[in-house]
Amino acid sequence: MANALDPHAAIVIEAGGLDQGGTLKTADGQPLTRALARSSRRARRRAFLLVLPLLLFILITFVVPIGQMLQRSVKNDGFSANMPQLSAWFHDHPRGTEPDDAAWAALAADLTASAEARNIGVVGTRINYDMPGTRSLFTAAGRKARGGIAPPYRDAILAMDKKWGDPKLWAVMREAASPYTANFYLAAIDRSRDETGKIVQAPPEQRVYLMLFMRTFWLSLVITCTTFLLGFPIAHLLATLPMRKSNLLMILVLLPFWTSLLVRTTAWMVLLQQQGVVNDVLVWLGIISDSGRLQMIYNQTGTIIAMTHILLPFMILPLYSVMRTINPSYVRAARSLGASSWTAFRRIYFPQTLPGLGAGALLVFILAVGYYITPALVGGSSGQLISNMIAMHMTQTLNWSMAAALAALLLGGVLLLYWVYDRLVGIDNLKLG
Amino acid sequence: MKTMLILTTALCGLAVSAQAQNKEVNVVSWGGAYEKSQVEAYNIPFTAKTGIKVNMMAADNPATPLKAQVEAKNITGDVFDIEVSDAIRMCDEGALVQIDPATLPAAPDGTPAKDDFIPGALQDCAVANIFWGTVIAFDKTKFADNPPKTAADFFDTAKFPGKRGLPKNPKRTLYLALIADGVAPDQIYETLSTPEGVDRAFKKLDTIKKDVVWWEAGAQPVQLLADGEVTMATGYNGRFFDAMVAEGKPFEIIWDGQYMDMDMFAIPKGSPNPEAAMEYLKFATDTQQLANQAKWIAYGPSRKSSAALVGKYQDGKTDMGPHMPTNAEHMTTAVMDDPEFWADHSAELSERFNSWLAAG
Numbered sequence: 156m157a158n159a160l161d162p163h164a165a166i167v168i169e170a171g172g173l174d175q176g177g178t179l180k181t182a183d184g185q186p187l188t189r190a191l192a193r194s195s196r197r198a199r200r201r202a203f204l205l206v207l208p209l210l211l212f213i214l215i216t217f218v219v220p221i222g223q224m225l226q227r228s229v230k231n232d233g234f235s236a237n238m239p240q241l242s243a244w245f246h247d248h249p250r251g252t253e254p255d256d257a258a259w260a261a262l263a264a265d266l267t268a269s270a271e272a273r274n275i276g277v278v279g280t281r282i283n284y285d286m287p288g289t290r291s292l293f294t295a296a297g298r299k300a301r302g303g304i305a306p307p308y309r310d311a312i313l314a315m316d317k318k319w320g321d322p323k324l325w326a327v328m329r330e331a332a333s334p335y336t337a338n339f340y341l342a343a344i345d346r347s348r349d350e351t352g353k354i355v356q357a358p359p360e361q362r363v364y365l366m367l368f369m370r371t372f373w374l375s376l377v378i379t380c381t382t383f384l385l386g387f388p389i390a391h392l393l394a395t396l397p398m399r400k401s402n403l404l405m406i407l408v409l410l411p412f413w414t415s416l417l418v419r420t421t422a423w424m425v426l427l428q429q430q431g432v433v434n435d436v437l438v439w440l441g442i443i444s445d446s447g448r449l450q451m452i453y454n455q456t457g458t459i460i461a462m463t464h465i466l467l468p469f470m471i472l473p474l475y476s477v478m479r480t481i482n483p484s485y486v487r488a489a490r491s492l493g494a495s496s497w498t499a500f501r502r503i504y505f506p507q508t509l510p511g512l513g514a515g516a517l518l519v520f521i522l523a524v525g526y527y528i529t530p531a532l533v534g535g536s537s538g539q540l541i542s543n544m545i546a547m548h549m550t551q552t553l554n555w556s557m558a559a560a561l562a563a564l565l566l567g568g569v570l571l572l573y574w575v576y577d578r579l580v581g582i583d584n585l586k587l588g
Numbered sequence: 589m590k591t592m593l594i595l596t597t598a599l600c601g602l603a604v605s606a607q608a609q610n611k612e613v614n615v616v617s618w619g620g621a622y623e624k625s626q627v628e629a630y631n632i633p634f635t636a637k638t639g640i641k642v643n644m645m646a647a648d649n650p651a652t653p654l655k656a657q658v659e660a661k662n663i664t665g666d667v668f669d670i671e672v673s674d675a676i677r678m679c680d681e682g683a684l685v686q687i688d689p690a691t692l693p694a695a696p697d698g699t700p701a702k703d704d705f706i707p708g709a710l711q712d713c714a715v716a717n718i719f720w721g722t723v724i725a726f727d728k729t730k731f732a733d734n735p736p737k738t739a740a741d742f743f744d745t746a747k748f749p750g751k752r753g754l755p756k757n758p759k760r761t762l763y764l765a766l767i768a769d770g771v772a773p774d775q776i777y778e779t780l781s782t783p784e785g786v787d788r789a790f791k792k793l794d795t796i797k798k799d800v801v802w803w804e805a806g807a808q809p810v811q812l813l814a815d816g817e818v819t820m821a822t823g824y825n826g827r828f829f830d831a832m833v834a835e836g837k838p839f840e841i842i843w844d845g846q847y848m849d850m851d852m853f854a855i856p857k858g859s860p861n862p863e864a865a866m867e868y869l870k871f872a873t874d875t876q877q878l879a880n881q882a883k884w885i886a887y888g889p890s891r892k893s894s895a896a897l898v899g900k901y902q903d904g905k906t907d908m909g910p911h912m913p914t915n916a917e918h919m920t921t922a923v924m925d926d927p928e929f930w931a932d933h934s935a936e937l938s939e940r941f942n943s944w945l946a947a948g
Contacts, residue, residue, distance in 0.1 A: 297680070536945045553655045
């Protein structure tokens with residue numbers, strides 16, 4: 156490999172020389188390949204140590220909690236952990252077995268034990284998720300069962316409430332006897348299981364999640380479009396003005412960006428409410444009458460306006476950074492070759508802004524899909540998004556499994572969009588700044 | 589210079605260790621005028637007497653952080669001010685410390701606490717401090733010649749135009765719809781137990797759905813009325829009282845169909861300062877402290893022995909009697925909270941309510 160004509164080889168020969176086998180060596184006599192591998196390994200290790208704190212941080216504060224949260228979407232042991240004997244009976248007897256004496260005895264024993272341990276509420280809550288209106292059945296039975304249930308168990312339990320004989324209830328308890336279930340995902344797409352375990356659509360007044368997913372994606376799309384329409388001219392202006400003026404304008408873009416989200420949202424409430432500034436001005440100008448004040452907030456309009464404003468910088472900044480680098484002579488060349496200003500914009504300028512547009516649109520869309528506080532404050536009832544439902548399950552109904560299932564579906568939707576974007580535009584074309 | 593440095597370091601160390609020894613208790617309550625009344629009537633005298641510092645935290649409904657803290661097994665509050673239904677529910681789930689009524693202070697005349705508290709005010713795991721009402725209030729200036737009088741008028745937007753403020757939860761909206769629809773106050777829970785009854789309530793709510801501004805924090809309905817954003821709103825009677833008497837707002841309260849509830853103090857298992865929490869709970873539910881609270885807000889004390897001690901508002905001239913939710917005249921059409929019903933049905937009705945709300 157090393158011949159006298161190769162100048163590099165000459166240096167190596169001078170430094171360490173060739174041995175009989177013809178391998179290259181460093182000055183201290185080691186094979187060059189090994190020395191190189193070692194030094195590059197050391198560099199890699201140093202680089203890894205440098206990112207290690209961040210890696211650990213992400214692992215501890217992001218991957219682990221989110222993993223645990225997602226686990227909750229398929230795991231809920233509220234019933235199985237607190238009703239061990241009945242769960243074991245379900246395990247031993249296949250679906251379709253009529254509850255026998257052993258089953259009733261197991262139910263009685265579990266109810267008594269659970270009531271004593273004061274976790275009957277947890278059991279009832281778990282069953283209530285799959286069969287609304289049954290929580291009371293468990294808590295009431297628990298109150299009566301304190302001190303024990305006397306045999307015959309079947310009659311004693313049925314005497315408490317006829318509902319204990321409901322085959323649907325037994326089917327639901329069978330489902331809950333295993334800590335792992337897909338029912339929360341089914342519920343998240345407005346489906347449930349009937350007595351025989353078949354998947355059916357939820358009753359109409361309970362169907363809400365699919366509609367909310369659609370609304371979330373639709374509103375996010377609308378908001379992405381409005382931020383594009385408003386942001387594109389501003390970014391162009393920023394990129395083409397002389398430095399001093401554009402810096403001033405940039406501050407105007409960044410100032411709201413640095414202001415608290417809550418302050419901006421509340422400011423919109425002050426502006427848009429029926430007795431607010433905008434309505435007052437319109438009435439004063441005589442455009443609308445005092446009784447015909449516009450409803451611009453606490454509905455979808457409010458959500459769109461406030462979120463467009465809040466997400467605008469995420470569209471402007473990537474667009475601006477891309478537009479800054481576009482050479483103005485291309486457009487000038489097109490014009491000099493006879494293109495109209497519209498053609499020059501459409502065929503020459505606009506295609507060059509696409510990487511920035513893609514980044515801005517992706518950023519705005521993904522942020523909008525998960526937005527929570529703004530729709531909660533200004534959305535009224537028609538402007539609520541799926542994230543508000545997740546928040547409700549987290550804080551009010553405390554059905555964390557349901558919240559996790561909804562969140563996982565949302566995450567899945569965003570990843571799917573990311574994949575589609577990658578296929579269509581290519582993620583390498585993304586330019587964030 | 590060096591001695592200075594040593595001295596300041598030593599002083600700082602001393603301050604830190606003193607801080608660590610100082611006991612404290614974290615109380616989570618509802619904020620606003622209600623929090624102020626608790627700070628004045630309970631916290632200031634409690635700290636003066638025991639030297640225990642009270643950290644007051646506000647929540648739209650303290651049961652929400654309580655449930656979340658229990659679920660996450662990371663409890664930071666010591667005493668939570670929650671509704672009866674939540675107290676029973678959380679007690680059923682084994683999340684709250686049981687409270688023996690024999691350990692609570694007796695009334696000044698020696699009546700034991702067990703007999704001194706109004707029935708229902710003592711639960712296995714919680715002790716009530718006040719009775720409070722959810723009532724309708726309206727802006728007098730908007731309905732000068734023909735003021736609304738009943739719960740049915742609240743739903744009549746043709747005769748009484750304007751937006752309505754309602755709380756974003758099923759408990760304080762469904763009952764009002766049923767009352768306005770002609771259900772007798774004592775039939776409310778019977779009706780709500782049937783699917784038809786729930787449908788009926790939602791159907792009535794449908795009639796004003798587009799006119800409703802939903803609120804979540806207790807201070808919001810007062811603000812909505814004051815801003816003129818709504819002409820009528822339901823809210824907590826003490827908050828409206830505060831706005832009317834302390835701030836002179838032109839509001840009036842409709843007592844027809846008031847929803848009466850109790851607020852209770854409860855201590856979660858595994859709270860950071862359990863002893864101080866119990867001490868605070870006993871102190872705050874004492875006869876004199878309960879009576880003192882009425883000096884600051886129009887909520888009825890939960891002890892019989894406190895009633896006689898309730899006098900005038902802190903301004904020294906407003907008689908509290910006519911503003912109390914427990915006033916006999918206000919009780920004729922009142923709906924009493926049924927904690928058992930809500931402990932059992934709150935999850936399903938919340939879900940239905942939120943689905944209904946989100947459907948636009």
